[in-house]
Amino acid sequence: MDTIYKRTDPGNIDMSVISEAGRIIRAGGLVAFPTETVYGLGADALNPAAASKIYEAKGRPSDNPLIVHIADIGSVYEIAADVTPEAEALAKRYWPGPLTMIFKGKDIVPKETTGGLDTVAIRFPSHPVAKAFIASAGGYVAAPSANISGRPSPTTGDHVFCDMNGRIDMIIDSGYCNIGIESTIIDLSAGTPMMLRPGYVSEEDLREVIGDIEKDPAVFGNDTSAKPKAPGMKYRHYAPKGEMLIVSGSKERVRSYIMERIEEKPEGVRLGVLTFSEDAPAFEGADLVADMGRSDNTDMTAHRLYDSLRRCDDEDIDIILSEEPCSGRLGPAIMNRLIKAAGHNIIHVD
Ligand code: AMP
Numbered sequence: 001m002d003t004i005y006k007r008t009d010p011g012n013i014d015m016s017v018i019s020e021a022g023r024i025i026r027a028g029g030l031v032a033f034p035t036e037t038v039y040g041l042g043a044d045a046l047n048p049a050a051a052s053k054i055y056e057a058k059g060r061p062s063d064n065p066l067i068v069h070i071a072d073i074g075s076v077y078e079i080a081a082d083v084t085p086e087a088e089a090l091a092k093r094y095w096p097g098p099l100t101m102i103f104k105g106k107d108i109v110p111k112e113t114t115g116g117l118d119t120v121a122i123r124f125p126s127h128p129v130a131k132a133f134i135a136s137a138g139g140y141v142a143a144p145s146a147n148i149s150g151r152p153s154p155t156t157g158d159h160v161f162c163d164m165n166g167r168i169d170m171i172i173d174s175g176y177c178n179i180g181i182e183s184t185i186i187d188l189s190a191g192t193p194m195m196l197r198p199g200y201v202s203e204e205d206l207r208e209v210i211g212d213i214e215k216d217p218a219v220f221g222n223d224t225s226a227k228p229k230a231p232g233m234k235y236r237h238y239a240p241k242g243e244m245l246i247v248s249g250s251k252e253r254v255r256s257y258i259m260e261r262i263e264e265k266p267e268g269v270r271l272g273v274l275t276f277s278e279d280a281p282a283f284e285g286a287d288l289v290a291d292m293g294r295s296d297n298t299d300m301t302a303h304r305l306y307d308s309l310r311r312c313d314d315e316d317i318d319i320i321l322s323e324e325p326c327s328g329r330l331g332p333a334i335m336n337r338l339i340k341a342a343g344h345n346i347i348h349v350d
């Protein structure tokens with residue numbers, strides 16, 4: 001299939017691109033589009049055949065449900081059966097934005113979109129291109145991240161092109177995604193609200209609005225055998241091709257461990273380091289040094305994380321050593337992605 005590739009500037013949206021993309025979705029096709037978190041791979045959420053195509057294009061397991069993206073708060077009431085006052089309070093504060101809420105679903109949402117569950121995940125993104133596109137597409141766009149399953153999520157149009165060219169109808173490229181990691185997910189479909197995935201909206205942000213929340217022990221605890229409530233969280237995800245190791249400990253010990261590994265690197269093995277601006281010069285001898293910004297700027301680390309993992313693949317890196325993020329605002333969300341990328345491979349060097 002030929003994939004149409006169009007650029008549009010978020011500050012000056014080309015409405016002819018948006019209309020073309022909207023027509024493709026309404027006709028049952030697939031369009032990748034930018035959001036403030038990562039690029040999404042969209043299909044009409046209310047069309048079962050269209051939603052099924054997403055799984056095929058990504059190679060995504062069919063039990064992993066899709067998030068329905070809307071462009072108007074009122075749309076929630078059309079597809080969710082039980083919108084609680086807590087959900088309304090969260091929507092008022094964080095929508096449009098990087099928060100996904102899970103509700104009991106209405107029958108109008110097909111099983112192909114919900115992965116067979118009776119709940120539905122909904123997000124109202126804030127990216128101007130996403131909002132215009134969703135409205136033009138009919139108001140309900142099912143979209144997971146626009147990567148091949150298991151690859152790092154795409155945060156630029158180039159990333160999407162690498163994974164999806166020839167597999168989908170259209171790509172809308174609007175440059176970098178500001179946040180760079182996926183939305184926070186909270187389940188409001190039963191009992192005490194439960195956080196299922198960390199993201200830009202933090203635990204404290206959620207508590208500030210609705211008070212007590214629980215956190216999925218399979219994601220936030222240490223028991224790696226527990227089954228996560230968000231089916232997608234159980235897959236090895238976000239993963240680069242090389243073998244990845246997170247190096248944990250005091251700055252000095254981490255730095256000397258990585259420098260030693262660089263010095264002792266066997267002939268022919270390519271070693272990459274995911275690091276921070278203040279440490280990067282120490283690792284000059286590595287084959288790739290991916291600078292994720294200053295360690296105290298977790299917004300920047302999140303923004304650069306997936307691009308850094310993809311660069312490791314582009315440069316054929318065999319071993320990736322990653323420093324740990326700081327405990328700043330986005331620390332837990334970044335650590336969650338790093339741990340999955342590394343397949344829980346962590347060394348404590350203190
Ligand atoms: P992605 O858009 O690729 O980040 O994936 C969407 C995430 O949302 C996956 O981890 C899904 O398992 C999760 N998700 C979507 N719908 C639901 C739902 N109804 N209940 C629980 N998790 C969901």
Ligand code: MG
Pocket residue numbers: 144145153
């Ligand atoms: Mg994904």
